[in-house]
Amino acid sequence: MIDLDLSPRYESFRDECRTWLLDNKPDRALGSMDTPGGFEQHREWERVLFDGGWSVPAWPSAYGGRDCDLMEWLIYEEEYWFSGVPGRVSANGVSLLAPTIFNFGTTEQQDHFLPRMAAGTDIWAQGWSEPDAGSDLAAIKTRAIRDGDHFVINGQKTWCSRGAWADWIFCIVRTDPDEERHRGLTYLLVPADAPGLERRPIGRLDGEPGFAEIFFDDCRVSVDNVLGEEGQGWAVAMAAAGSERGLNLRSPGRFMAAAERLRALATELQNSGEQIDPRLRDEVTDAWIRAQAYRWQTYFTASRLMDGDELGSEASLMKVFWSEMDVELHATAMRLLGDRGELAPAAPDSVERGAWLDGYVFALSGPIYAGTNEIQRNIIAERVLGLPRR
Amino acid sequence: MRFSFSDEQDMFRDTVRDLLSDRCSPAAVRASWDSDDGRVPGLWSALGEVGVMAVLAPETVGGLAMGEIDLVRPLEEAGYAGVPEPLAEHAGVAAPALAEGGATDLAQAAVAGDITCSIGLGAGGRYVLAAEIADLLVMERSGELYAVPSSAATLTPQPSVDQSRRLCEVGFEVADATVLVGADVGVASDRAVLFAAAQCLGVARKLLDATVDYVGTRHQFGKPVGSYQAVKHQLSDVRIAIDFAAPLVYRAAWSIGADSTTMFDRRRDVSMAKAVASDAVDRACRVALQCHGAIGYTIEYDLQLWLKRGWALSSAWGDAGFHRDRVADSLGI
Numbered sequence: 067m068i069d070l071d072l073s074p075r076y077e078s079f080r081d082e083c084r085t086w087l088l089d090n091k092p093d094r095a096l097g098s099m100d101t102p103g104g105f106e107q108h109r110e111w112e113r114v115l116f117d118g119g120w121s122v123p124a125w126p127s128a129y130g131g132r133d134c135d136l137m138e139w140l141i142y143e144e145e146y147w148f149s150g151v152p153g154r155v156s157a158n159g160v161s162l163l164a165p166t167i168f169n170f171g172t173t174e175q176q177d178h179f180l181p182r183m184a185a186g187t188d189i190w191a192q193g194w195s196e197p198d199a200g201s202d203l204a205a206i207k208t209r210a211i212r213d214g215d216h217f218v219i220n221g222q223k224t225w226c227s228r229g230a231w232a233d234w235i236f237c238i239v240r241t242d243p244d245e246e247r248h249r250g251l252t253y254l255l256v257p258a259d260a261p262g263l264e265r266r267p268i269g270r271l272d273g274e275p276g277f278a279e280i281f282f283d284d285c286r287v288s289v290d291n292v293l294g295e296e297g298q299g300w301a302v303a304m305a306a307a308g309s310e311r312g313l314n315l316r317s318p319g320r321f322m323a324a325a326e327r328l329r330a331l332a333t334e335l336q337n338s339g340e341q342i343d344p345r346l347r348d349e350v351t352d353a354w355i356r357a358q359a360y361r362w363q364t365y366f367t368a369s370r371l372m373d374g375d376e377l378g379s380e381a382s383l384m385k386v387f388w389s390e391m392d393v394e395l396h397a398t399a400m401r402l403l404g405d406r407g408e409l410a411p412a413a414p415d416s417v418e419r420g421a422w423l424d425g426y427v428f429a430l431s432g433p434i435y436a437g438t439n440e441i442q443r444n445i446i447a448e449r450v451l452g453l454p455r456r
Numbered sequence: 457m458r459f460s461f462s463d464e465q466d467m468f469r470d471t472v473r474d475l476l477s478d479r480c481s482p483a484a485v486r487a488s489w490d491s492d493d494g495r496v497p498g499l500w501s502a503l504g505e506v507g508v509m510a511v512l513a514p515e516t517v518g519g520l521a522m523g524e525i526d527l528v529r530p531l532e533e534a535g536y537a538g539v540p541e542p543l544a545e546h547a548g549v550a551a552p553a554l555a556e557g558g559a560t561d562l563a564q565a566a567v568a569g570d571i572t573c574s575i576g577l578g579a580g581g582r583y584v585l586a587a588e589i590a591d592l593l594v595m596e597r598s599g600e601l602y603a604v605p606s607s608a609a610t611l612t613p614q615p616s617v618d619q620s621r622r623l624c625e626v627g628f629e630v631a632d633a634t635v636l637v638g639a640d641v642g643v644a645s646d647r648a649v650l651f652a653a654a655q656c657l658g659v660a661r662k663l664l665d666a667t668v669d670y671v672g673t674r675h676q677f678g679k680p681v682g683s684y685q686a687v688k689h690q691l692s693d694v695r696i697a698i699d700f701a702a703p704l705v706y707r708a709a710w711s712i713g714a715d716s717t718t719m720f721d722r723r724r725d726v727s728m729a730k731a732v733a734s735d736a737v738d739r740a741c742r743v744a745l746q747c748h749g750a751i752g753y754t755i756e757y758d759l760q761l762w763l764k765r766g767w768a769l770s771s772a773w774g775d776a777g778f779h780r781d782r783v784a785d786s787l788g789i
Contacts, residue, residue: 067462068525070707071716076457137457332789342789348777351784355704355728362459362703369459383696440685446695447688451668454683 070365072141079134080141086118087149095419099155100276105189105231108155112186122160122184129176130184136368144319148326158228159183159190163236166253170294170302179255191232193223193256193280194303200225201441203238204247204300208282210239210254215289217241217254219262219282227435229278230267233258238299251299255291262286272427316388318361321395324425325357328399331422335402346402353395360388379449382442389432389439396426459703465526471506472530476537482758485538489619489761493589495541503543504569512552512647517563519555523713524548524647528654528706535658535769538761540620542574542586544651549575550594553644557636559603562592576626577645581773583614583623595628596641602633618764642719646712646726652773653705653726653733657698659766660733660740664694666759667744670751681747690743697736705729724786727779734769734776741766 072080096111097104115121116130124139125131134142154160160183167179182188199205208221219239226235235256242250256263262285267275294302332350336342363384371377399422400407411420433439447453461469484496503509511527513519520526527548534543546566550573554563565571571591576584578596587593588611593604610627668691671682681687708729711717717725741763745752752759770776 067458068460068706068710069458070710071714072457329787329789336789347784347789348780350789351780351787354787355731355780355783356700358728359700359704359732362707363700365457365459366703366706373460380699383699386692387696387700440689443689443692444685446692447682447685451664451688451691451695452672453668453688453691454672454680456679456683 076137076141079138080145083120083142083145084149086120087145087151090114090118091149091151096152098274098276099153099228100230100270100274102231105155105228105276108152109186109189111152112154112156112189116185121156121186122164125164125180125184129180136372137365140317140319140364140368143317144322147317147319147323150323155228156183156186156189158192158232159188159234159236162192163190166236166293166302166305169305170253174290175255175293188233189228189231190234190236191226191229191258191278193226193229193235193237195225196222197224201438204251206238206240206251208237208239209243210241210252210287211243212241212289213286216286217252217289217292219254219256219285219287222279222281224268224279225435226265226278226280228276229265229280230276235263235280236293238303241296241299245297248300250297251303252296253293253299253302254287255293256285256287260285260287271430272424316384318357318364321357321360321388321391324392324395325354328353328395328402331399331402331417342402346398349394349398349401353391353398356387356391356394360384360391363387379445382437382445383450385436386433386439386442386446389429392429392432393426396422396429400426459706461529465529468507468526469529469533472503472508473533473536475502475506476533476539480537480539482538482761485540485620485761486758488540494586494620494622495589496539499539500541500572501569503547504567508543509547509551509569510567511547513555513563513567517555517560518567519551519563524650524709525706525713528650528709531651531654532658532661532705535655535765536662538620538659538662538765542572542590544655545575545585545648546573548651549577549644549647550592552647553594553601553636553639554592554603556643557601557603557639559634559636562603566592575644575648577641577648581645581648582625583616584626586622587611587624587626588613588622593626593628594636594644595626595633596644597630599641601636601639601641601644602628602630603636604628604633608632616764616768618761618768620761621765621768642723643712646722649726649730649773649779650705650708650712652769653701653708653730656730656733656737656766656769657702657705659762659769660694660698660701660737662762663737663740663744663759663766664691664698666762667691667694667747671747674749687747690747694736694740694743697732697739701729701732701736704732720786724783727774727782727786730774731776731779731783734771734779737766737770738776741770 096107099105099108122131123134123142127133196206210217210219237254237256238251239254241252262283264281265278268277270277406417409416448455479499480496488494508530510520511522514521531544551566566573573592574584574586574590576595590606593606595602595604612625614623616623671687672680674681708725711722711725751757
């Protein structure tokens with residue numbers, strides 16, 4: 067059936083979320099999570115969320131969650147982004163790794179890693195891409211050779227978001243050098259302080275150093291840190307890739323809040339007597355409509371998942387849509403700001419401390435990470451539409 | 457909060473889909489281009505029998521008293537099949553307006569499919585579809601709806617690029633018409649826009665399916681043209697446009713029928729739906745033609761039937777720009 071009203075139970079859940087977030091919102095904006103100081107400030111915010119029971123609401127209560135269903139989680143995300151509280155430094159772990167640990171982890175792994183992730187004690191980074199393995203992920207060369215109770219890792223990972231200061235890295239490595247491509251890979255959890263692991267921050271497009279490359283030189287990791295079965299790394303990883311592209315990583319709340327801010331920006335400019343080009347008015351409206359389209363598409367999909375369906379290759383449709391919507395939305399803001407668009411936060415005339423410029427630069431990464439949009443369009447064409455691979 | 461169609465709604469949609477694939481083939485749509493009345497023989501009464509025309513009307517006139525959400529996907533199917541008759545106008549707007557306006561006998565006849573109705577409203581409804589074959593026209597004037605026998609109206613044909621869409625400019629005297637007291641012009645207009653959006657979705661889906669089939673079989677340089685990324689990516693974009701338009705169309709259908717929404721919400725939801733549905737069908741038309749190549753540019757090939765329907769429906773009842781503008785007004789920008 068279709069009933070798009072919130073039931074009293076969901077309404078009171080929304081109120082509870084909103085009240086808690088407003089009561090606990092930090093007094094001052096935190097530093098960027100991609101600087102050493104800002105990273106630790108964001109870790110403290112994770113702890114505040116955890117102590118309030120709001121860091122991982124969709125998880126089982128045994129691991130620090132509150133057993134929210136998918137609708138509650140979407141409501142929580144809307145409230146989260148509208149409240150203006152800090153972003154989530156734990157997002158890579160919570161969105162990408164946790165679903166994999168729930169699916170493939172041993173009881174010991176779940177009991178150890180999940181509560182620490184929920185509390186922000188362990189912040190995770192993703193170690194998948196390599197210098198010669200980006201879109202072609204199956205080309206990875208980093209080797210992990212079994213030696214008794216350990217794997218000995220040699221090779222290099224790169225473009226690891228949050229990788230410069232993360233506590234743990236979740237990696238895909240080649241454990242069987244005689245196998246090629248998708249075979250012989252293993253999903254391995256690596257502590258960032260393991261001997262033989264070195265990392266070097268890379269300045270991102272915005273100049274901040276949270277991005278990292280990671281070098282392994284005879285780095286020894288216990289076999290207990292294999293997630294799923296040895297040699298099954300590709301299948302284990304792809305379960306997380308679905309999450310990354312689909313509902314988990316980018317919920318509608320984020321874009322609905324951004325679209326509202328854009329509308330407010332346009333209104334403020336109009337109220338201050340600026341003439342807004344009709345084409346820009348159209349663009350602002352289009353951004354707002356797209357955020358609503360993403361919202362209702364997500365609720366539509368969530369209802370399907372709650373009925374027992376699974377999100378398969380359709381996740382690629384969502385990834386292309388939200389990432390390109392985000393770019394367009396911020397590009398529209400830049401055009402609205404005109405000659406103030408380029409101003410850095412320190413400039414006296416900067417608008418909202420350069421937030422739109424920051425947002426624009428960040429949005430530009432969306433069509434690249436989590437599988438480029440070109441790869442996603444191939445997946446849509448081949449697996450959703452059924453077009454021939456070659 | 458629940459956003460999944462029920463099994464009954466799925467079954468009703470499937471019934472209409474099966475009926476149309478049986479009775480409204482591309483050959484039948486093509487034949488309607490050249491026939492005197494532009495109709496598909498036998499289709500109207502068959503649609504009446506499965507209850508499509510009864511969905512929105514109350515039980516007092518033999519209707520099913522269901523909602524816009526129950527009719528939105530059957531009318532998407534009408535777009536998919538290329539139904540040339542004024543089904544959306546009749547079932548989606550005229551039949552409930554006649555009932556709401558107290559024209560009980562006419563509403564009963566409309567619900568049973570014994571008569572054919574069409575509509576002419578203000579914005580987006582200047583040309584009335586199928587006015588010459590319709591028995592009755594539901595027309596707007598000065599904020600009121602009127603039931604006008606088409607025999608009493610002045611009809612000036614305005615031929616469309618889609619020759620199955622027989623359009624007329626319609627003049628009438630209030631003295632010849634019955635005012636439909638209690639029928640709301642705003643609701644009628646929202647329904648007309650919504651069901652045009654639903655048909656846009658159906659046309660877009662048809663264009664995508666036809667093109668996916670074609671590029672899978674057409675070979676160049678020794679392999680299917682559908683294996684080239686330049687083709688794949690265009691078709692992926694059509695799929696994305698459709699998948700992100702459909703929930704807004706369903707949302708608008710729910711919104712019109714919900715007690716908790718205001719007139720303001722409904723108007724905005726309907727305009728969002730038509731804006732994205734028009735954009736989706738525009739893109740589908742462009743990509744379908746480009747990926748077919750020269751064969752798609754011929755009058756003999758069936759693709760042209762849906763291309764022209766797509767062009768027409770994209771602008772009918774307000775194009776994307778018109779509806780984005782209405783949304784902008786509602787947002788205060």
